Amino acid sequence: VSLQLHDLTFSPFISEETIDRAIARIAQELKRDFNGKEPLFIGVLNGSFMFAADLLKKLDFPLHISFVKVASYEGTKSSGTVSELIGLKEDISGQTVVLLEDIIDTGNTLEELYEALQKKGVAKTKIATLLYKPKAYTKKIPIDYVGLEIPNDFVVGYGLDYDGLGRNLPAIYKLKE
Numbered sequence: 651v652s653l654q655l656h657d658l659t660f661s662p663f664i665s666e667e668t669i670d671r672a673i674a675r676i677a678q679e680l681k682r683d684f685n686g687k688e689p690l691f692i693g694v695l696n697g698s699f700m701f702a703a704d705l706l707k708k709l710d711f712p713l714h715i716s717f718v719k720v721a722s723y724e725g726t727k728s729s730g731t732v733s734e735l736i737g738l739k740e741d742i743s744g745q746t747v748v749l750l751e752d753i754i755d756t757g758n759t760l761e762e763l764y765e766a767l768q769k770k771g772v773a774k775t776k777i778a779t780l781l782y783k784p785k786a787y788t789k790k791i792p793i794d795y796v797g798l799e800i801p802n803d804f805v806v807g808y809g810l811d812y813d814g815l816g817r818n819l820p821a822i823y824k825l826k827e
């Protein structure tokens with residue numbers, strides 16, 4: 651049962667059931683830590699849309715939800731890229747934020763997001779990710795809630811894409827060697 655997306659072939663890797671169990675566990679941890687605190691959950695588009703929907707449906711306490719996109723562009727200084735959060739209209743200063751990511755690989759994206767949130771004056775930023783590649787991660791920022799640790803394979807499905815395709819798949823597939 652392999653899957654063809656553009657020029658590449660993928661094979662089944664993580665089932666819907668395994669994803670659901672991992673999300674249920676994260677939901678329990680979040681309930682333990684944030685029940686009564688009315689946190690703001692921020693999903694990082696596009697990849698986290700499915701994770702955010704399934705996770706937040708499992709939380710039964712009052713909370714806020716927003717989504718952002720990250721726009722990266724070259725800054726005027728030579729120190730690499732500058733990231734801007736697109737779509738966040740609320741004043742989030744002083745709030746407790748839980749960032750929802752589909753996957754954390756090197757952590758570059760996470761670090762940029764984290765710094766952008768700090769600049770907006772959030773009181774505390776916690777990180778929840780469905781997938782985490784520990785062997786690829788190069789940053790110091792603690793990742794507070796992890797669904798599943800995976801090896802350094804390229805994966806698609808459940809929000810993750812290969813060149814625009816595969817986000818709608820309810821399970822996760824990995825690139826066939």
Ligand code: XMP
Nearest residue numbers: 754755756757758759803804805806810811
């Ligand atoms: P970094 O390296 O910044 O990567 O932590 C995070 C972003 O890179 C994309 N990414 C992937 N996308 N399959 C994908 O479809 C993967 O295996 C994969 N690894 C990293 C993704 O956009 C993520 O937000």
Ligand code: MG
Nearest residue numbers: 810811812813
């Ligand atoms: Mg992508």
